[in-house]
Amino acid sequence: MDxxxxxxxxxxxxxxxxxxxSAPLGVFMVWQRQSYFGATLAHSAxxxxxxxxxxxxDLSFSVILFALxxxxxxxxxxxxxxxxxxxxxxxxxxxxxxxGLALLSLQNTVQIDIMGxxxxxxxxxxxxxxxxxxxxxxxxxVFYLFHWRDLLNITLNPELAQVEGVxxxxxxxxxxxxxxxxxxxxxxxxxxxxxxxxxxxxxxxARRFAQTPEAMxxxxxxxxxxxxxxGLGTSMTWDIPTxxxxxxxxxxxFLLMLIKKAPN
Numbered sequence: 001m002d003x004x005x006x007x008x009x010x011x012x013x014x015x016x017x018x019x020x021x022s023a024p025l026g027v028f029m030v031w032q033r034q035s036y037f038g039a040t041l042a043h044s045a046x047x048x049x050x051x052x053x054x055x056x057x058d059l060s061f062s063v064i065l066f067a068l069x070x071x072x073x074x075x076x077x078x079x080x081x082x083x084x085x086x087x088x089x090x091x092x093x094x095x096x097x098x099x100g101l102a103l104l105s106l107q108n109t110v111q112i113d114i115m116g117x118x119x120x121x122x123x124x125x126x127x128x129x130x131x132x133x134x135x136x137x138x139x140x141x142v143f144y145l146f147h148w149r150d151l152l153n154i155t156l157n158p159e160l161a162q163v164e165g166v167x168x169x170x171x172x173x174x175x176x177x178x179x180x181x182x183x184x185x186x187x188x189x190x191x192x193x194x195x196x197x198x199x200x201x202x203x204x205x206a207r208r209f210a211q212t213p214e215a216m217x218x219x220x221x222x223x224x225x226x227x228x229x230x231g232l233g234t235s236m237t238w239d240i241p242t243x244x245x246x247x248x249x250x251x252x253x254f255l256l257m258l259i260k261k262a263p264n
Contacts, residue, residue, distance in 0.1 A: 007123055014125035015232060015246070017133040018189050018198065019224030021182050024144050026203035026224075027216050028175065031155045037074070037176075038196040040093040041183045044070040046192050047096045048184065049117055050103035060132070064184045070096065071180035075173050120191035120243025122232065129188060136181045143178060147171050152213060189228075190243035197247045202227060205254040223253055 029038055045067050052062025070092070077088060116124065144151075150171050153161040162168045186195040202223035203216070210216030231246030238245075 007125075010125045010127065010130060011122040011242070012229070012232060013130055014133060015122055015189055015228035016225055017130065017137055018182070018186050019202075019228045020221055021133070021137050021140050022186075022199050022224050023202065023217055023221035024140060025175075025179050025182055026199035027206070027213070027220055028151055028155060029179070029199050030203040030207060035196060035200050036089045036093075038179065038183065038199050040074065040089045040096075041067060041071055041180050042192050042195045043093045043097040043100075045184055045187055045195075046117060047100035047103075049187075050100040050107075053107050054103050060128070063187060064132075064181065067180040067184040068177055071176045072173070075176045079169070116191070117187055118191050118193050119241050120187065120189050120194065120246075122189050122235075122242040122246075125188050129185070133185055136178070136185060139181075140178055143174060147174070151175065190246055194243050194247045197250065198224065198227070201247070201250040201254050205250075205257045208257045223250065227253060 029035060045063050047070070048063035048066035049059055051057075051066055052059040055062070057065075074089070074092060077092075150161065150166045153164065153166055154168055154171060158168050182199075183195050186198065189195075190198050203220045205223050206216045206219035210219050227246050227250035231249040232242060234240065234249060235242040235245040
């Protein structure tokens with residue numbers, strides 16, 4: 001379509017793909033109260049950018065690699081350390097962000113759009129990004145087809161799920177790694193500082209009306225898609241950054257549902 005440039009199509013499809021992947025990950029993040037965990041992974045993604053530049057690696061690959069490494073490290077440390085989860089995540093979130101910014105400041109000969117990584121640059125999405133998003137979407141679909149009920153049981157009572165034969169630690173690790181992949185791919189859409197919002201806000205809004213876990217998943221997916229479409233349109237209309245626009249639309253939808261539900 002000549003009237004609809006390729007970069008806008010890539011931006012739209014990339015945003016929709018991330019919204020769809022975010023829904024199943026976000027609902028469990030809300031149920032398990034793991035928003036700080038997502039924020040820690042998001043901050044670590046910037047470390048992946050700086051390490052990619054420092055080691056002269058492909059940035060997309062380095063972001064994914066270091067997000068997975070840090071996600072695995074957080075999961076292992078949470079099983080062995082005596083620190084509370086909030087304390088551990090707070091230390092890792094701020095230290096990884098500080099290290100990433102410090103390494104970026106040493107790259108005197110490299111020009112990089114740090115604002116694009118912090119707040120997203122959806123118009124820079126490429127066909128390679130779309131392929132990666134599709135692959136992660138497929139992996140997420142397969143994971144949830146096999147482990148949806150297991151995840152529900154773990155959320156309700158991990159000890160009881162363990163007794164019933166659910167491989168709790170293995171499934172939690174797989175969930176964490178999927179979350180890291182999604183966050184790494186979302187940097188171009190909404191940026192490091194806002195990616196957790198795309199996971200949490202649609203799921204929190206969907207929770208206001210959903211009567212079943214499956215309904216919450218469906219509503220979260222719909223709200224995420226609407227947020228991306230309206231956010232992209234808002235960005236183009238008023239010439240504001242797309243990542244913040246998507247999050248603001250999602251927030252507006254959440255507040256609208258909050259007000260509408262309040263009388264009940």
